[in-house]
Amino acid sequence: MSKPVTIIMIEDDEGHARLIERNIRRSGVNNDIRPFTNGTDAVRYLFGTDGSGLAHKDEALLILLDLNLPDMSGIDILRRVKENVHLKATPVVVLTTTDDAQEIKRCYDLGCNVYITKPVNYESFANAIRQLGLFFSVIQVPQAET
């Protein structure tokens, strides 16, 4: 039996974080959500102090990632996650305001699983998050190979 998935939310804007969380909850997803408001803390949590990511070897994680972080680019976090032996199977959902086609392509090239542009229109926003909730419920978060 698989462990419940922990959602890692890396989002510097607390308002966005709150809105995302609310809408995830509204869609009926009750998994743990660990919010990080900056890249440094998130990286420390994900890769541990030694940077190996061994701590989360057997954990089922899902990362919600904003690209515009105050201390580093979300792209770097995405690259590191996808290059890490223990974390590369972790699904990454990029959730950001950037709708630049080149940026989106770059994220998919690096191995991002879903890219969502935060719409200003709240209904679309809520809708996107709810869709994401549906996605969470059907997604089979793969176990890191033991």
Place this chain on the structure above:
Amino acid sequence: MDFAISTYVDFPQHDELQVTASAARRRELIQVLLLTAGFLVLVAISAASIVFVDRARDDSSLVVHTVEVENQIAAVLLDLRRAESAGRGYLLTSEPRFLAQHDTALANIHANIRRLRELTLDNPVQTRNSDALQAAVETRLNEFRETIASAERKDQQGGIAQLRAATAEDTVKRITEISNAMRREEDRLFAARTVSADRSQQWASTVTIAGSGLVVALAALSIFLVRRSSRARDDAEAQLRDSNLNLENTVTERTADLREANEEVQRFAYIVSHDLRSPLVNIMGFTSELEELRGDIFKRIASLSHPAPLPQPSDVEAATAGLTEQDAKLSDDFNEALGFIKSSIGKMDRLISAILHLTREGRREFQPVPIDLRELVEGIVATVAHQAAEADAQIRVQPLPTIVSDRLALEQIFSNLIDNALKYLRNGVAGDIAISGETKLGFAIIEVTDNGRGIDAKDHQRIFDLFRRAGPQDRPGQGIGLAHVRALVRRLGGTLSVSSELDAGSTFTVTLPVKWALGRQGKTA
């Protein structure tokens, strides 16, 4: 967006150029003066030479004349001697041979005396002398005649006595004196004339040498000046080359600066608009949350004011049901406030999106390809055929040139212009939109003409500004289209202008280079 930054380029100072020009004029004048002076000197030398040569010839002929006079005197004396000795011979021998000789000599003497008289006509002294000589010679000839007469009378003794007479001695002596005087006079004249001839020749050679020297000096000066001016010209050319090079460098430098500044502005616009969006998501999100809360609050108020719960309406608008009049008013105010907030956010979002879109367009690299404009415009017209039919408008595409440019940019330019033409037709008037073009001096000039509502002259500049619109605001739009079109046209090295009158239609004129090269791409959009 278009960030126009004026360029300032250093040109060579104007007065510096003027100084150079006046110096060149002065040099030219000096050259002309030198040439004129040289020519005048040559003329003077020639004239002087002619004068002096003429004088020398005169002098020489005078010298020759003197020699001739002396000859003539000698000839007279010689013939006199000959006549005398022949006369004596006849007296002694009475042979007719001597008499013939004597007669010949007499004839010669007469001829020679006449000749001498003629020759000495120019000199009064010599004329007098020659008259005296003639008189003396005549006396002597009379004596001869008497001697000859004695001989013919066979009076030998009388003749001899005559010869011995003192008068004969006197006459001979006189003739000798006169001829000597004449010779002296001629010698004096000879010496004087020789000196004069020498002087004339000396003058001629002096003048020739001095003149030649002067001409050579003038030529040297002229050569020096020509060389100096050619050196000055070389210097000026070098300077011009340098300043051209500098100018090019300056232009390149400034262009690079401008490009950098522009890129920075674009990055700035991009980041700002991007970062503005983030809080906007929150404002919109929490406004919606508030809206939901409002529904909940007024539902509770309703349930509190009516102890008997009414059937719960789920719709937000229906949430006012069951409220007291006062509460319903509160709820309306609430709704109104939220409505304004939401519509403002919507507007702000559209503006930010427009800026993002423009900055993104500005960063797009253009690809020049050959484009048949007519084909391109007809393609656009086909996509708006439905709108045209709805607006009761016809679109006529006239022959258009083929140019080398960026396809996507041209599509955006002409679809914006045609869209505008369709959008701002006059109500109740059948639309007539024409797209025509021609090529002139390497530029394609394309006109999009409509018979629509037109634009007031005071708005002709304004309509090209971002977020600015003209006329009644009864059509959807952000005021972006024309700003975008103008930015694109400028990036393609062209210009966009409008001529229009209110209620008389508009003509937008797009001027584009027929052959646009990638190298000239400035990121100014």
